[in-house]
Amino acid sequence: MSAIDIVYLWVDGADPAWQTRRQQAYAAWSEAHAGTLALHGNVAGRYRDNGELRYNLRALEQFFPGHGHIYLVTDRQVPAWLRASTRLSVIDHASLMPAAALPVFDSGHIESYLHHIPGLSEQFLYFNDDVFLGAPFEPALWFGGEAAGVNVFVEGETAPSFDDLRPDVAAPVNCATLSRHWLSAKYAGYVHAPCLYAHAPRPMLKSVLHELEALAPELFINVRQSTFRSWQNPALLPDLVPRWMVYMGHARQQVLDPLHVASGADDAPEALGQLLRRFGQLPFFCINDTCDEAEDDDPRLLRVAATLQQLLPQPSSFELESA
Template sequence: MDQIDIVYLWVNGADPIWQRKRAQAQQRLNPDSLAQYGNVAGRYRDNGELRYNLRALERFFPDHGQIFIVTDGQRPEWLAEHEKVTLIDHADLIPAAARPVFDAGHIESYLHHIPNLSERFIYLNDDIFFGAPVKLADWFAADGLAVHFEPTASPTSDEIQKNETALVNAAVISRRWLGQQFATYQHIPQLCAHAPRAMLKSALWHLEEQAQTLFHAVRSTTFRSWSIPPIMSDLALRWMIQHDLARPQFSPALYISSCEPNAGEQFHALRQHFGQLPYFCINDTCDDCAGDDPRLGLVAEVLAHLLPTPSRYEVSVA
């Protein structure tokens, strides 16, 4: 059985060199093109999620393959040199004329270009964690890989909307494009969930050949644009379902929004059910809050409590 590699995108928004790149790029930004929450600090803030994500990965999926961390010339200071971890610089994937890039949708459109990536892999945002022992059959089964959707339908417009989230607009583009390509396409009205994304490298190469115009568009962005939604978080998943390479799942999962008034209750639920949750998401929705905001501290506090044991990927502390 082939290995299952793991791919993360990671950024340290506090890095002065990266901040200068962002500030220079913002000078050329058309504000009218910017997606909702497309350039807030919370999109780039590092609350230590990747460190704890790797702890969860080692605890719940110790037989994983290579770990690829895609980043813009950065390296977590706590990350050890390890044969199972490969840093992939944006320059290794993205043409020079398109860099720097601050849109995850643009960056992730190149994931299947990662050298030596396994055919079957799982793409994780660093704020999406495994929360229970991973059973590969739950993600890669004979009847297709699992695509997780939110349990309830989310009505969407026939057109993308400037004030809608990227996931909503991505679903609109998917419904339109897939409906044009396939007479048998049946659109699932639920949104794709904040979940680990099981992927097939060969399928993504095939999709890129079929959807060249969409890939060209998403690779033209610098910051997330409301008019150019991401591909990998919706279209790629629905395309694999259409080709019987994947199957939809509608199991509810724990989604924590760090700025919501009930975040404390959500974190309590996480503490109570940790070890039994196939996955969970802690989304930094505090946007442009100060770095010492107590809501951010709560994220690190809860993760440190749940995952206190360093992984083999961390620098040893004497």
């Protein structure tokens, strides 16, 4: 099996220097782009560090010890607990994106550059740090075994559908609307499936992303216009990329509903209990921070932290002993 590299986006929203950059950038951006902020596009929960990356690396080392190189994409930040390793590189935004675009606080903008990371393997897994491996990694589940291409996962429920992009719907719905518009205009035989892609580790092929960027430069230009998440410029990697890969034969699609925990939801305790019972049998799971502007010591967040520590108590080789 060829190397499968790992790419994470990470931010520490409590960093004072980063907070200053965010506040100054948002003041300027919101004045120039009134009414374009996506739903929940700039809440504290989007940037809060709940320790997910530390536990994500623990899960990665436990369930996929043979992973390739890890690339951690950050904005002038490095986790205080991170141990230097020949298996991990910190990629600063400034080394990946044009200086004129910085700073950037829209993950859709940032992730549109991932395939430009120098040295990245052809096959790679892209993780948001709130999505974890939950069982031993099986390459054929993600990269199709001996066949070329990747496997992508959709949720079982039918997704809401709208004719146009809207400011009052969740980002994944606007991502699907953008996909339908572009793919229907580009390919006469395209039929849009009324589904959303699971919030999962995303198997990617570097050459295929370069192919799409060359085919549709306007899409990448548009998503790279946003300093903050904009409902007018939806992200490409969560929906358009997998739909296009499926249509072009680069990917196969299957239904695989993940265990999705929303930390601010009323059913979070039950969902976390289910996670404790099923850990080790879940290909992946997601713990999404939906507490928005809550304080860091909010009981809902502390409950998530305690669950992760219970699941993954053993430090990884990427952690400093004293941290």
